[in-house]
Amino acid sequence: MKDTSSKITIVVPFRNISDDCRSVDSALVECVRSLQFVSEFVAEVIFVNDHSTDDSEQHLSGCSITNLRILHLGVESKGKKAALELGVKEAKTEYIWTLDADVVISQFSSERFKEFESDLEQDLVVMPVYMNSGGSLLDKLQANEWRYLQFITWLSSKVKLPMMCNGANLIFKRNLFMENIEAHRSISSGDDMFLLSRVVKLGRDTSMCWEKFCRVEISTVNSWRESIDQRIRWAGKITKLPSTKATVLHVFFALISAIHVLAFVGLFIPSWHLESAVFLSVKVLAEVLCMYGVFSNRMKMKEVVLALAQMVLYPFFSLFIFISSLFFIPKWKGRRVSLK
Numbered sequence: 100m101k102d103t104s105s106k107i108t109i110v111v112p113f114r115n116i117s118d119d120c121r122s123v124d125s126a127l128v129e130c131v132r133s134l135q136f137v138s139e140f141v142a143e144v145i146f147v148n149d150h151s152t153d154d155s156e157q158h159l160s161g162c163s164i165t166n167l168r169i170l171h172l173g174v175e176s177k178g179k180k181a182a183l184e185l186g187v188k189e190a191k192t193e194y195i196w197t198l199d200a201d202v203v204i205s206q207f208s209s210e211r212f213k214e215f216e217s218d219l220e221q222d223l224v225v226m227p228v229y230m231n232s233g234g235s236l237l238d239k240l241q242a243n244e245w246r247y248l249q250f251i252t253w254l255s256s257k258v259k260l261p262m263m264c265n266g267a268n269l270i271f272k273r274n275l276f277m278e279n280i281e282a283h284r285s286i287s288s289g290d291d292m293f294l295l296s297r298v299v300k301l302g303r304d305t306s307m308c309w310e311k312f313c314r315v316e317i318s319t320v321n322s323w324r325e326s327i328d329q330r331i332r333w334a335g336k337i338t339k340l341p342s343t344k345a346t347v348l349h350v351f352f353a354l355i356s357a358i359h360v361l362a363f364v365g366l367f368i369p370s371w372h373l374e375s376a377v378f379l380s381v382k383v384l385a386e387v388l389c390m391y392g393v394f395s396n397r398m399k400m401k402e403v404v405l406a407l408a409q410m411v412l413y414p415f416f417s418l419f420i421f422i423s424s425l426f427f428i429p430k431w432k433g434r435r436v437s438l439k
Contacts (some may be wrong), residue, residue, distance in 0.1 A: 112182035113200035256307035266291030
């Protein structure tokens with residue numbers, strides 16, 4: 100282990116980070132490259148191999164991260180949550196910083212990181228994840244939706260009722276994770292959301308660190324099918340979360356979406372169309388402005404125009420995803436995801 104006074108260990112589960120199961124994907128290359136500088140300021144970087152069949156581990160073994168450790172899940176265990184549990188269990192520090200194997204860390208400030216670490220006392224810290232948008236319509240739709248979800252993450256944390264977080268960039272106390280993993284071990288997806296719900300339910304201390312010492316970025320998925328499966332997996336998490344104080348925000352946003360649907364129908368009813376048009380215009384404009392303002396990087400004008408139309412129809416898409424999550428089991432890395 101690296102000789103450092105850091106109280107943070109980075110843990111990264113990974114499985115088949117490649118496009119064709121033969122050559123390593125550029126996403127992992129960029130992830131490792133961005134971690135090389137960051138690794139100097141943490142105690143250890145632990146990658147956990149979840150039965151990969153590509154050559155991603157070979158690439159990891161040849162990288163220049165001096166405090167890197169690669170762990171392997173046993174034959175009796177599988178899944179991201181099991182990989183994360185192994186990494187957390189093997190870590191020796193008080194805090195764990197989880198990242199996904201396809202993220203890129205940029206704009207890292209060692210001074211600000213040291214300042215953050217010295218003040219770190221909370222049980223869990225919610226941090227943002229940015230999505231890079233490509234040129235296709237699917238890429239832009241994904242990026243806009245991600246901005247909206249990140250806005251909700253930011254807003255709920257601001258009002259001290261955190262309802263969402265992302266394990267692609269999350270910091271929490273090691274002991275807290277180990278003490279509460281049993282409560283949701285059977286559900287293979289949602290290690291981040293279920294840990295957050297346990298923290299809130301237990302009344303533990305949470306905080307938000309919004310782009311203080313680095314920027315964590317991910318890329319869009321490549322196909323409509325992958326996008327739908329991803330969103331069904333997200334929706335499945337929410338339906339299985341225990342009731343906490345943050346549940347009131349889930350209900351509030353669900354109620355607003357229901358009113359949105361009724362208002363859309365009201366556009367075609369003469370006696371309702373004026374009120375419906377006003378409600379939809381105000382709601383959609385407010386949502387797009389919030390999406391635009393919550394990040395330091397501004398949306399391009401084409402994305403703003405697309406977002407206006409997208410947010411008009413988004414509650415219908417959300418309803419489709421929610422219903423689908425009740426009947427369909429999505430896949431992640433070629434495996435069925437357990438949400439029970």
